[in-house]
Amino acid sequence: MNDKVKIAVDAMGGDNAPKKIIKGIELSLKQKKDNYFYLFGKKDLIENEVKNNNLVRENSEIIDAKDIISDDESPLAAAKKSKETSMWKSIEFLKNKKADITLSAGNTGAMLVISRLLLNNIKGINKPALAGLWPNQNNMNIVLDLGANIVCDEKNLCDFASMGSALFKSLFENEKPRVALLNVGLEENKGNDVLKKTFSIMKKNDIKNFDFTGYIEGNHIMDGDVDVIVTDGFTGNVALKTAEGTANFITKNLKKSLNKLSILFSYSSLKRFKNKLDPRKYNGAIFLGLESPLVKSHGATDSVGFAHSINVCNQIINANLIEKIKSNLITIDDKL
Amino acid sequence: MNDKVKIAVDAMGGDNAPKKIIKGIELSLKQKKDNYFYLFGKKDLIENEVKNNNLVRENSEIIDAKDIISDDESPLAAAKKSKETSMWKSIEFLKNKKADITLSAGNTGAMLVISRLLLNNIKGINKPALAGLWPNQNNMNIVLDLGANIVCDEKNLCDFASMGSALFKSLFENEKPRVALLNVGLEENKGNDVLKKTFSIMKKNDIKNFDFTGYIEGNHIMDGDVDVIVTDGFTGNVALKTAEGTANFITKNLKKSLNKLSILFSYSSLKRFKNKLDPRKYNGAIFLGLESPLVKSHGATDSVGFAHSINVCNQIINANLIEKIKSNLITIDDKL
Numbered sequence: 001m002n003d004k005v006k007i008a009v010d011a012m013g014g015d016n017a018p019k020k021i022i023k024g025i026e027l028s029l030k031q032k033k034d035n036y037f038y039l040f041g042k043k044d045l046i047e048n049e050v051k052n053n054n055l056v057r058e059n060s061e062i063i064d065a066k067d068i069i070s071d072d073e074s075p076l077a078a079a080k081k082s083k084e085t086s087m088w089k090s091i092e093f094l095k096n097k098k099a100d101i102t103l104s105a106g107n108t109g110a111m112l113v114i115s116r117l118l119l120n121n122i123k124g125i126n127k128p129a130l131a132g133l134w135p136n137q138n139n140m141n142i143v144l145d146l147g148a149n150i151v152c153d154e155k156n157l158c159d160f161a162s163m164g165s166a167l168f169k170s171l172f173e174n175e176k177p178r179v180a181l182l183n184v185g186l187e188e189n190k191g192n193d194v195l196k197k198t199f200s201i202m203k204k205n206d207i208k209n210f211d212f213t214g215y216i217e218g219n220h221i222m223d224g225d226v227d228v229i230v231t232d233g234f235t236g237n238v239a240l241k242t243a244e245g246t247a248n249f250i251t252k253n254l255k256k257s258l259n260k261l262s263i264l265f266s267y268s269s270l271k272r273f274k275n276k277l278d279p280r281k282y283n284g285a286i287f288l289g290l291e292s293p294l295v296k297s298h299g300a301t302d303s304v305g306f307a308h309s310i311n312v313c314n315q316i317i318n319a320n321l322i323e324k325i326k327s328n329l330i331t332i333d334d335k336l
Numbered sequence: 337m338n339d340k341v342k343i344a345v346d347a348m349g350g351d352n353a354p355k356k357i358i359k360g361i362e363l364s365l366k367q368k369k370d371n372y373f374y375l376f377g378k379k380d381l382i383e384n385e386v387k388n389n390n391l392v393r394e395n396s397e398i399i400d401a402k403d404i405i406s407d408d409e410s411p412l413a414a415a416k417k418s419k420e421t422s423m424w425k426s427i428e429f430l431k432n433k434k435a436d437i438t439l440s441a442g443n444t445g446a447m448l449v450i451s452r453l454l455l456n457n458i459k460g461i462n463k464p465a466l467a468g469l470w471p472n473q474n475n476m477n478i479v480l481d482l483g484a485n486i487v488c489d490e491k492n493l494c495d496f497a498s499m500g501s502a503l504f505k506s507l508f509e510n511e512k513p514r515v516a517l518l519n520v521g522l523e524e525n526k527g528n529d530v531l532k533k534t535f536s537i538m539k540k541n542d543i544k545n546f547d548f549t550g551y552i553e554g555n556h557i558m559d560g561d562v563d564v565i566v567t568d569g570f571t572g573n574v575a576l577k578t579a580e581g582t583a584n585f586i587t588k589n590l591k592k593s594l595n596k597l598s599i600l601f602s603y604s605s606l607k608r609f610k611n612k613l614d615p616r617k618y619n620g621a622i623f624l625g626l627e628s629p630l631v632k633s634h635g636a637t638d639s640v641g642f643a644h645s646i647n648v649c650n651q652i653i654n655a656n657l658i659e660k661i662k663s664n665l666i667t668i669d670d671k672l
Binding site for chain 2: 187
């Protein structure tokens with residue numbers, strides 16, 4: 001067990017928990033047995049799911065937590081509520097270095113607040129950020145911040161670039177990720193003051209750990225020419241949700257347009273298409289910038305999606321993400 | 337001619353101008369002859385397109401303009417360049433009340449700068465905004481600002497709500513459009529300070545001319561539950577371009593996935609699908625808040641798209657958009 005990645009799992013978060021969670025762990029263990037799971041939540045409910053599942057039982061330990069944070073609770077209320085929630089306890093366990101990483105499919109806002117309460121920032125980082133995987137023509141890129149910080153300054157955006165490129169290196173074996181700033185145009189004078197300042201800091205600095213490629217516009221996020229896209233949490237959240245809404249709108253209208261015969265004739269290639277865009281493959285937003293990493297699985301995902309986010313946890317720890325972030329940080333104080 | 341809508345057309349703006357422009361005017365005249373066109377640009381080039389086209393010749397007049405603003409010129413440089421550009425002259429003509437509206441497929445930034453230089457704001461409006469049509473499950477909604485104002489305050493956003501709902505009424509015969517603010521969540525405490533202040537002003541005011549429905553998230557823009565979506569120009573521009581990029585990404589990948597037989601079997605319904613999402617139908621961003629309205633056609637659109645934007649010009653003038661904006665304005669000074 002010593003060389004396994006130790007994952008503290010909030011087993012009560014998200015739809016169909018803990019059933020989906022245990023099923024996701026089982027799927028993941030069937031592929032590889034290189035993780036060990038600490039399952040936080042109502043002991044009887046979890047035991048009921050695990051008792052006939054040898055694979056999960058042998059690779060996990062249940063830790064009782066009396067309370068649950070629901071999805072509709074405000075983050076602050078949820079954080080104040082009790083130290084006996086499955087989410088709080090799974091993050092406290094991480095703080096006490098008993099796990100390498102925490103994974104939850106529960107209330108995102110609560111996870112951000114509780115983890116910031118319990119864990120220290122990495123030295124040099126003022127604001128941690130939520131990073132997500134975004135499909136593109138070649139493979140995937142990383143976009144951050146997706147909503148942890150509504151207002152950001154140039155120091156924050158530079159940190160997001162350092163953290164996002166460290167994450168990209170951890171997930172995709174790339175020594176020099178291409179990093180761009182999301183803006184409304186490509187010219188140096190476009191955008192708000194924070195973007196202009198960030199641009200000028202990044203241009204001036206002799207950055208060794210990633211390639212700063214300048215600005216990128218929303219219509220090119222999915223082109224695959226850039227690996228990491230940096231933005232404030234407000235813009236990132238709107239962009240992500242707008243992309244989701246557009247994708248849903250198109251596929252819903254398309255389904256109506258294809259008759260059964262067409263679907264039959266293109267079955268295998270439509271399946272490939274669906275598979276390429278399967279949101280479960282992009283499941284797992286990573287909360288970066290704290291002394292230990294956390295992963296947020298989508299609440300509505302199923303066990304396959306949850307297994308994907310377990311895989312993200314494993315990759316992050318094995319690639320030594322936190323060390324990569326530390327060595328990626330750019331010193332900008334003297335340039336401001 | 338007196339009861340016709342008089343449109344000042346920058347005949348040199350956009351790809352394939354003036355050919356596409358004249359062809360678009362012809363398409364529009366074939367449907368209805370209720371517009372009269374003033375064509376600004378290089379006289380010989382335009383005459384060459386018009387000389388064998390009786391329909392366009394009879395319903396237009398060419399006004400020579402020596403210079404052209406290209407797409408890659410910076411807005412300020414373009415505005416300073418010369419008063420002999422087709423764009424400048426077409427807007428000056430509007431200022432002098434010789435036309436009801438100006439239409440250009442040229443450089444957007446230049447159009448915003450020149451029109452703000454030449455035209456006054458509607459009394460009570462501090463910042464004009466660029467509004468666009470966005471497809472949804474039912475029909476279309478309006479989103480503004482799409483990029484005219486990078487930084488906005490609560491007064492601006494309230495004005496955008498007034499202007500957007502006036503535009504919606506003008507285009508879709510609706511007495512009480514539903515207006516929402518784009519945000520990262522639905523709860524009253526979500527978002528930045530400007531959004532919170534705008535929300536509180538709109539909630540408190542006894543608004544008679546539209547229904548304020550609260551916040552909306554990016555993934556619900558296309559649901560069709562709201563008619564007007566208000567946001568600052570930075571966020572609106574990123575959202576619009578991200579939606580465009582996502583739509584392109586999906587349709588490109590989909591095309592690869594459908595074989596010829598499938599396309600054949602679903603030909604007519606795929607055609608309906610394509611038709612519903614045809615960007616040419618949503619062509620024509622409207623610049624609102626100046627004493628006279630201007631319409632910006634997409635530079636890359638074809639003559640069909642340009643004809644759609646002519647139709648938008650006609651509807652706006654016949655519906656008395658400017659008067660509708662004036663009567664929609666909400667007084668917010670005493671509530672701030």
